[in-house]
Amino acid sequence: MTRISTTPRTGQFAGQIVFTNIEGEGVFSYCANGFPIQHTGTGQSPTFRSSRHLARWLREHYPTDEQAYDARDR
Numbered sequence: 001m002t003r004i005s006t007t008p009r010t011g012q013f014a015g016q017i018v019f020t021n022i023e024g025e026g027v028f029s030y031c032a033n034g035f036p037i038q039h040t041g042t043g044q045s046p047t048f049r050s051s052r053h054l055a056r057w058l059r060e061h062y063p064t065d066e067q068a069y070d071a072r073d074r
Contacts, residue, residue, distance in 0.1 A: 005020070016030070020048050
């Protein structure tokens with residue numbers, strides 16, 4: 001398996017590189033100092049199959065405040 005990464009256009013990670021571990025699990029990004037930080041544990045996320053799968057999961061689980069508000073109105 002390989003690490004999966006994406007750069008979302010919307011949501012809390014918009015414009016940032018977000019990636020998984022080498023097994024395709026967990027949600028990580030880089031801190032301002034360049035070190036990785038884990039946002040979702042490997043046991044709390046699915047095993048991502050592709051960058052599209054990761055991006056779709058991020059939109060659902062890490063929306064912006066405005067996107068979360070819009071979803072509640074539906």
